[in-house]
Amino acid sequence: MKRISWQQYFMAMAKVVSLRSTCTRLNVGAIIVRDNRIIASGYNGSVEDSAHCIDEGCYIVNNHCVRTVHAEMNALLQCARFGVRTEGTEMYVTHFPCLQCSKHIIQAGIKKIYYEFDYKNDPLALELLNEANVAVEQVKLSDVIVEQKLS
Numbered sequence: 001m002k003r004i005s006w007q008q009y010f011m012a013m014a015k016v017v018s019l020r021s022t023c024t025r026l027n028v029g030a031i032i033v034r035d036n037r038i039i040a041s042g043y044n045g046s047v048e049d050s051a052h053c054i055d056e057g058c059y060i061v062n063n064h065c066v067r068t069v070h071a072e073m074n075a076l077l078q079c080a081r082f083g084v085r086t087e088g089t090e091m092y093v094t095h096f097p098c099l100q101c102s103k104h105i106i107q108a109g110i111k112k113i114y115y116e117f118d119y120k121n122d123p124l125a126l127e128l129l130n131e132a133n134v135a136v137e138q139v140k141l142s143d144v145i146v147e148q149k150l151s
Helices: 006-018 071-082 099-107 123-131 141-150
Strands: 029-034 037-043 090-095 112-117 135-138
Touching (some): 006 029, 006 037, 006 090, 006 141, 029 071
Parallel strands (some): 090 112, 112 135
Antiparallel strands (some): 029 037
16 A cells, blocks of 8 residues: 655645534634644634534625634634744645635745645735745645545
8 A cells, every 4th residue: 555645644634623613614624734743733613612603503794604713723823822833834724725814824934835625716815825935735635545445
């Protein structure tokens, strides 16, 4: 059996994290990695001790659920809460980050984003990430998983 790459490994971990999502519209998972070690994880869900979309439905404003905190932000906030430095790290996220999350990723000093699925990729997010020299790479995990099962 062929060994998966670090990128595939961490993307698989982000997908597992997404299984904790409480959003009924899209399950997203994110992990932050330094030196091939996971330092934080996050999924999209409600703020602590608040109602979840899976329990009370989404709270939609301008076609966005405002009840949830995005996976990328939850991972970044986990670092902030526990005093973990994010400068020079990499983020693995199941879906391409929205504009707001892209700005937060840039401000946190993350140097590379790996994502699996395109999701409303905002041209301004791409432009800002490029200006900030944040590398962006798509990692297709689904093909690897199928190959592993067939071997």
